[in-house]
Amino acid sequence: MNDSKLGRLNNNTTTAMDATLKVGAKKSKSGFSEFWRRYRKNKLAVIGLVVVAVYILVAIFADLFFPYDFATQNQISNAFAKPLTRADVDYNDQTVSHLYVLGADNFGRDILGRIIHGARVSMIIGFSTIAFACFVGSALGAIAGYYGGKIESIIMGATDILLAIPNILFALAIVAALGPSFQNLLLAIGITSIPAFVRLMRASVLTVKDQEFIEASHAIGARDFRIIVQHIVPNCMAPIIVQATLGIAQSILSATSLSFLGLGIQPPAPEWGNMLSDARSYLSFAPHTLFFPGIAIMTVILAYNLIGDGLRDALDPKLKR
Amino acid sequence: MARYIIRRLLLIIPVLLGVTFIVFALTYISPGDPARMILPQDATEADIVRMRHFMGLDEPFLLQYFHFLFGFQSPSSDPSFSYKGLIALDLGRSYVSNRPVFQTILERFPNTALLSFFALILSIILSIPAGIISATHQYSFADMVVSILALLGLSMPAFWLGMLLIWVFSVQLKIFPALANPSNLKSLVLPVITLATMNTAVQARMTRSSMLEVIRQDYIRTARAKGLEEKKVIRKHALQNALIPIVTVIGLQVGQLLVGAVLTETVFSYPGIGTIMVDAIQRKDTPQILASVVFVAIVFAVVNLIVDIIYAFIDPRIKSQYESVSKKKLKASQKKA
Numbered sequence: 001m002n003d004s005k006l007g008r009l010n011n012n013t014t015t016a017m018d019a020t021l022k023v024g025a026k027k028s029k030s031g032f033s034e035f036w037r038r039y040r041k042n043k044l045a046v047i048g049l050v051v052v053a054v055y056i057l058v059a060i061f062a063d064l065f066f067p068y069d070f071a072t073q074n075q076i077s078n079a080f081a082k083p084l085t086r087a088d089v090d091y092n093d094q095t096v097s098h099l100y101v102l103g104a105d106n107f108g109r110d111i112l113g114r115i116i117h118g119a120r121v122s123m124i125i126g127f128s129t130i131a132f133a134c135f136v137g138s139a140l141g142a143i144a145g146y147y148g149g150k151i152e153s154i155i156m157g158a159t160d161i162l163l164a165i166p167n168i169l170f171a172l173a174i175v176a177a178l179g180p181s182f183q184n185l186l187l188a189i190g191i192t193s194i195p196a197f198v199r200l201m202r203a204s205v206l207t208v209k210d211q212e213f214i215e216a217s218h219a220i221g222a223r224d225f226r227i228i229v230q231h232i233v234p235n236c237m238a239p240i241i242v243q244a245t246l247g248i249a250q251s252i253l254s255a256t257s258l259s260f261l262g263l264g265i266q267p268p269a270p271e272w273g274n275m276l277s278d279a280r281s282y283l284s285f286a287p288h289t290l291f292f293p294g295i296a297i298m299t300v301i302l303a304y305n306l307i308g309d310g311l312r313d314a315l316d317p318k319l320k321r
Numbered sequence: 322m323a324r325y326i327i328r329r330l331l332l333i334i335p336v337l338l339g340v341t342f343i344v345f346a347l348t349y350i351s352p353g354d355p356a357r358m359i360l361p362q363d364a365t366e367a368d369i370v371r372m373r374h375f376m377g378l379d380e381p382f383l384l385q386y387f388h389f390l391f392g393f394q395s396p397s398s399d400p401s402f403s404y405k406g407l408i409a410l411d412l413g414r415s416y417v418s419n420r421p422v423f424q425t426i427l428e429r430f431p432n433t434a435l436l437s438f439f440a441l442i443l444s445i446i447l448s449i450p451a452g453i454i455s456a457t458h459q460y461s462f463a464d465m466v467v468s469i470l471a472l473l474g475l476s477m478p479a480f481w482l483g484m485l486l487i488w489v490f491s492v493q494l495k496i497f498p499a500l501a502n503p504s505n506l507k508s509l510v511l512p513v514i515t516l517a518t519m520n521t522a523v524q525a526r527m528t529r530s531s532m533l534e535v536i537r538q539d540y541i542r543t544a545r546a547k548g549l550e551e552k553k554v555i556r557k558h559a560l561q562n563a564l565i566p567i568v569t570v571i572g573l574q575v576g577q578l579l580v581g582a583v584l585t586e587t588v589f590s591y592p593g594i595g596t597i598m599v600d601a602i603q604r605k606d607t608p609q610i611l612a613s614v615v616f617v618a619i620v621f622a623v624v625n626l627i628v629d630i631i632y633a634f635i636d637p638r639i640k641s642q643y644e645s646v647s648k649k650k651l652k653a654s655q656k657k658a
Contacts, residue, residue: 167580261587
């Protein structure tokens with residue numbers, strides 16, 4: 001008898017779940033076009049999207065735009081060439097006339113080429129680390145805020161431990177311990193990005209979970225998972241989206257910062273932080289080596305921020321105009 | 322309230338244990354042998370084994386961690402290999418300078434604290450009023466200016482900004498020196514601006530978005546409807562609730578300040594704890610790395626503690642959760658019934 005009851009219960013749950021899924025699918029479809037309609041209104045956000053798309057294309061097709069060797073091989077005779085100078089360079093044992101659009105660095109390497117190849121590194125770091133941190137951090141924060149008690153103490157304790165080690169140093173400790181590799185840098189930055197999401201999500205959940213509509217959900221017998229995912233999390237998304245926006249910026253910044261300190265991606269690999277680290281020694285007489293890599297970093301981070309703002313305005317019904 | 326604070330104070334112990342354990346473990350598994358590092362190049366294998374014994378490096382991992390916390394008595398006659406442990410703020414001597422590691426840190430930390438403190442104050446003074454004005458006058462000219470400046474500040478890498486400031490104010494205009502020193506207040510202007518920019522931008526944005534969220538709620542409309550002055554509505558009703566995420570962000574940003582200080586100090590060659598860390602890591606000066614990280618961790622933990630206690634003061638909903646256990650039990654028994 002117990003079995004049949006259980007079976008019926010299971011059947012009921014499945015149909016209920018199917019129904020929810022169907023409704024959810026319908027909702028998200030119309031939801032997306034509605035979201036896109038609102039997102040489109042924000043011109044800056046659209047510009048941000050275009051800029052990031054350009055950077056992604058540049059990152060993917062970097063070799064088409066600029067041969068890698070060109071950006072890494074030394075051309076000492078052309079050191080500190082000013083922007084828009086034309087000079088002879090050795091390439092594949094041939095002498096080629098080359099236009100330095102953004103000038104050359106201290107080794108005579110083309111700055112535009114190095115920026116293009118550096119884009120690849122920064123794009124991968126920004127995307128992967130924040131996707132990882134946002135998912136893990138939000139889940140942990142929601143659980144901690146909703147359940148409280150021991151689970152909260154454990155999660156927030158772990159978060160405090162992670163927070164108690166400065167990002168760069170923790171990232172460095174990980175890279176130093178596991179060996180300096182690109183994957184370990186990703187892991188290090190990803191892990192150090194988690195705590196912000198946990199704390200923010202928990203703080204938001206704490207303010208939402210005592211409100212009447214949550215009590216109402218409890219009253220009609222909704223289960224915890226459903227309450228968290230359907231009712232609490234959507235009401236906490238605005239700050240999380242802002243944080244994810246800042247997070248991608250932070251992540252790219254962390255990577256360039258580590259490289260700037262000479263402790264991240266190692267030269268001669270083209271990386272924006274490396275380029276600025278070199279530029280520091282020559283900024284009094286070759287400011288172009290300082291300007292352009294910095295502008296590259298700033299533009300891409302600005303673009304992510306504009307997208308984030310657009311997303312927030314488009315996603316949060318409370319902020320509708 | 323007292324219960325909450327005591328609870329929170331007790332929580333700091335596992336935090337510190339966790340931090341020290343992670344840092345110690347990472348240093349332990351990292352390649353490179355400290356004994357080999359302090360011995361001359363031509364040392365024999367036997368010398369190295371003996372040195373490892375003197376330094377306690379041949380002990381099992383957990384015992385080494387225990388030494389790290391509570392002190393180590395070296396079998397060598399040389400007292401410089403012994404140390405009293407973290408508990409006595411003594412983790413031995415630097416492999417590079419042969420000075421007690423905490424002596425260097427305690428000498429230099431006030432410099433970093435000074436820089437961070439100025440930057441924090443500057444960022445709070447600028448960001449919160451800017452964020453409030455931006456939110457209460459949404460889509461106005463002021464809002465646009467604040468939003469654009471905040472976006473630019475957010476997108477600017479601190480070390481790049483620092484170098485740009487040096488290029489403009491030191492190289493071109495020759496107003497401020499390019500190298501900073503705590504004894505010269507004028508030289509601190511550029512590093513403080515550099516360090517504060519990111520925080521100001523983050524906090525202003527958070528204040529704006531948090532205020533916007535709160536301002537749209539019904540109780541704000543109620544407050545206005547009952548004829549309350551707009552100033553009071555903002556200050557008493559809106560700001561108090563909007564502050565919760567803002568305090569979270571400021572708390573997190575204090576950590577970012579110390580990280581930012583590492584970069585700012587490097588750009589301006591400022592003698593702080595950031596430059597100690599970078600040097601120690603580059604030279605694999607293990608005791609100095611451990612001590613710097615653990616020291617900063619203690620500072621961080623205290624900051625987190627303060628942030629959490631401030632939460633309880635500004636949000637009574639959080640305070641009430643910890644107020645009395647018996648009330649919770651009562652509720653639970655009522656639910657059962």
